Amino acid sequence: MMGYQAIVKGIRPLDEKAVSAAKNRMDNLIKPIGSLGRLEDIAIQLAGVTGKVKNKFEKKCTVVMSADNGVMDEGVSAAPQVVTLIQTGNMFKGICGINVLSRQAGADVRIVDIGINGEIDCPGLIRKKIRPGTSNMAKGPAMSRDEAIQAIETGMEVVSGLVEEGYDLLGTGEMGIGNTSTSSAVLMSLSGCSAEVAVGKGAGLTEEDFTKKKRVIETALHVNKPDKNDPIDVLAKVGGFDIAGLVGCYLAAAFHRVPIVVDGFISAVAALVAARISPLAREYMIPSHFSAEPGVEYLMKEIGLEPMLLLKMRLGEGTGCPLMFHVIESAAAVMRDMATFEEGAIESETLVDIRE
Numbered sequence: 001m002m003g004y005q006a007i008v009k010g011i012r013p014l015d016e017k018a019v020s021a022a023k024n025r026m027d028n029l030i031k032p033i034g035s036l037g038r039l040e041d042i043a044i045q046l047a048g049v050t051g052k053v054k055n056k057f058e059k060k061c062t063v064v065m066s067a068d069n070g071v072m073d074e075g076v077s078a079a080p081q082v083v084t085l086i087q088t089g090n091m092f093k094g095i096c097g098i099n100v101l102s103r104q105a106g107a108d109v110r111i112v113d114i115g116i117n118g119e120i121d122c123p124g125l126i127r128k129k130i131r132p133g134t135s136n137m138a139k140g141p142a143m144s145r146d147e148a149i150q151a152i153e154t155g156m157e158v159v160s161g162l163v164e165e166g167y168d169l170l171g172t173g174e175m176g177i178g179n180t181s182t183s184s185a186v187l188m189s190l191s192g193c194s195a196e197v198a199v200g201k202g203a204g205l206t207e208e209d210f211t212k213k214k215r216v217i218e219t220a221l222h223v224n225k226p227d228k229n230d231p232i233d234v235l236a237k238v239g240g241f242d243i244a245g246l247v248g249c250y251l252a253a254a255f256h257r258v259p260i261v262v263d264g265f266i267s268a269v270a271a272l273v274a275a276r277i278s279p280l281a282r283e284y285m286i287p288s289h290f291s292a293e294p295g296v297e298y299l300m301k302e303i304g305l306e307p308m309l310l311l312k313m314r315l316g317e318g319t320g321c322p323l324m325f326h327v328i329e330s331a332a333a334v335m336r337d338m339a340t341f342e343e344g345a346i347e348s349e350t351l352v353d354i355r356e
């Protein structure tokens, strides 16, 4: 298994030759230039990721990192901690949002126990528990630096295994009650933004508990003083095993040159950490929906990604990914199957005006 350093050092930029060939083909397809909007950008990005102008994705999968968060001791979520365990079990029954939307997209789901507080016996569960939940970040570091690296390497190992199995389009998801608190703490540490900008109601909170949640997160930052220039320090002190695992997924996907879709707030915080570790990793990420968690707007700007689907979703689990798989496959089909003016039946002189 390749370690953290080898994967981070092995990430290369997009294939510029494939990008420029893809741009050229896109501008020659029988349509006004730019008229397919962001489908065009996706198709061109895919070329840069895979090194091929024409892409077809045969095996798609969303990785769900499940873990518990010690900060739940502070009462930061409306849901009890045991929902992480129960809902992870439900994913094996095929009844959750991520299962239904993945079936609809012809995609698979892989679930990783990277730190659930409890045991479930489900065949197919990837058992990589680092510890049954992090420590309470309001009292001290959520995890050690070694544990943070171990969690990142777990994500790397899972993605490397999926690539070996032939998966060519990936998504990131999570299940972890309390993880909007850790996500906001990581965002505030890395960007310097305030709790007013970064903190939302997560799975749902009363106004009173919402005010308390913001104070708890500010306390966690005050107690731990994470170093904003050291993303692993931030992850270890105020992150979660789920976020760290997803960081590893993004880095390994970039290393293996496989496109990887970003889901909602938590998944996007992991994307920010991965981009801080390796700015090149960002080029391999495809945003999906605009989560209803308020901090996501600032967060996405910070990463430099613009979500495409405005659906007011805030479920997590990776649910934006299978939705985005449909769009990505459509973008790839446009590049593959639309005719160019040279190939098509339309005389190029007839359309010369609208192409300019």
Ligand SMILES: O=C(O)c1ccc[n+]([C@@H]2O[C@H](COP(=O)([O-])O)[C@@H](O)[C@H]2O)c1
Binding pocket: 076, 077, 078, 079, 174, 175, 176, 177, 178, 179, 180, 181, 201, 202, 203, 204, 263, 264, 265, 266, 267, 291, 292, 293, 313, 314, 315, 316, 317
């Ligand atoms: O992905 C999102 O944007 C998102 C926004 C709000 C909540 N969630 C999900 O809800 C859980 C975290 O909410 P909370 O309030 O317990 O921090 C966790 O399991 C996430 O998958 C997810």
Ligand SMILES: Cc1cc2nc[nH]c2cc1C
Binding pocket: 079, 083, 087, 174, 175, 176, 203, 315, 316, 317
């Ligand atoms: C029921 C439920 C399902 C979830 N899926 C992701 N986060 C969740 C939180 C709750 C409460």
